[in-house]
Amino acid sequence: MGTSRNVERRTILKAAGATAATLGLAATTGCGGGSGSSGDGTVTLRYAWWGGEPRTIAIKKSIALFEKKYPKIKIKPEFTDYQAFWEKFQTQASGGNPPDVFQNAVGFLRKYDKRGVLLDLKTQADAGNLSLDNFRNGVLANGQVDGKQLGVPVGANTMALVIDLKAFKKAGVEAKFGWTWDEYFDALQTVQDKLKIAGDTGYFSIMYLYDLYLRQNGKAFFTDSALGFTEDDLTQWWADGYKRVKSGLVADPKKIEQVQPKSGLSAGLAASEFTWDNFSIRYEGEGASDYGLAPIPTTDGKQTGQYLGSLMLSAFAGTKHPKEAAQFISFMVHDPEVGKIMGYDRGILATTEQYDAFKPTDPNNKGVAAYEDEVAKAGVLGKITPHPSGADVVEAAFLRIGSEVAQGKTKPADAAKALFGEAKAAFAG
DSSP: OOOOOOOOTTSOEEOOOOOOTTTOOBOOOOOOOOOEEOTTSOEEEEEEEEOBHHHHHHHHHHHHHHHHHOTTEEEEEEEEOHHHHHHHHHHHHHTTOOOSEEEEEGGGHHHHHHTTOBOOTHHHHHTTSSOOOOBGGGGGGGGEETTEEOOEESEEBOEEEEEEHHHHHHHTOOOOTTOBHHHHHHHHHHHHHHHSSBSBSOGGGOHHHHHHHHHHTTOOSBOSSSBSSOHHHHHHHHHHHHHHHHHTSBOOHHHHHHHTTSOTTTTTSBSEEEEEGGGGHHHHHHOSSOEEEEOOOBSSSSOOOOBOBOEEEEEBTTOSOHHHHHHHHHHHHHOHHHHHHHTTBTBEESBHHHHHHOOOOSHHHHHHHHHHHHHHHTTOOBOOOOOOTTHHHHHHHHHHHHHHHHTTSSOHHHHHHHHHHHHHHHHHO
16 A cells, blocks of 8 residues: 655646545445335435445435435435446336436437437526536536536546556656657656566557547547547557557556456556546555556647546436426535535536535545646646547447457457447447
8 A cells, every 4th residue: 555745746646545436346236116206295216326335325325415405305226337337227218217317427418318318407407406506627518418408517537647656766757747648658668678567558449548649639539420530540549559569568458358357557567557537546455556647648748638527417308307306416416515425436526515525635535636636727628529429339349449459359450440330330320
């Protein structure tokens, strides 16, 4: 277990301390059943989410607070892991019986709006049942599609580089704000030469990282209806990545698979890994070194392409209780006590009421908050890239096909062609 230490501003922000807040064991799925009203006017809402056990415990505590304030509204929880959640939700949506309120993400907004599943929460805000005020750093826009408010953010996160602090120090390399991709790969080469380990665990199969790289170069992964880059762009990205696998600069993907579900970084197979900043809590719990959050490399020495992503709450367009669903969402994103309970489990708290109420005490959460604060102060945060219907399918395909490239199973040009084919089908579905 690492210990916290003072570090220079705009270089590395410490992310120490272990918790299973975002990566705990999957909880057992709750009972199904529809929402409804009882004879005494009590309304029951189904609320579904994915996540580990700590998240489930915290959400249930938050539900108890809500039910105390709104005794005529009862919440029926449904929870599972990520993959099972969306498999179940797909079935529920097709059958016209999704939960009244549910956890959501940007990659699913257009998909389920297109199918008429999502309630435009702006109507409830206009009716006074939901507050859309006091959201930090423009994150409320993440839930907006074509003028509709389809989701309300509960937290915010951004892509970061997690590094093995001991490895970087031993190799004599430093991560600095504004460093370029060339400087990043030069640093990893030094790590490889001096420590005989790979520099990176496999950056080039991460869709959201490639999105940042594209944004640095005036493009983006998605437009609102298609891919925002060319097959040649992707071929070059994957070809460069595969060369680095062959040279040993990027870790052997077979070895990465062998240590799963442990990270290749915490297993000591490489010195760095790109991920969402609030996921960084996993490394101290898994590994024997110290780990820190470092800046995203740039193309021009300034623009990182970063934006704030978020988990959000959405409501079913066909709910029998839109007012109560909106009141529940508003409570869950604004109530200060809920903020204290949830902490940064789903990212940095999205509203000022909850952000101000929660004061992190462990080094990891302090590090994540400091990292996002530094990114915001640097003035590099842009708006999130639009995600068309089918974006979730494309993300899964990018990871799968990128992994095939890393293992030498598919040539980069063939892989890029395959990705574009699958994306075309996903967007048309």
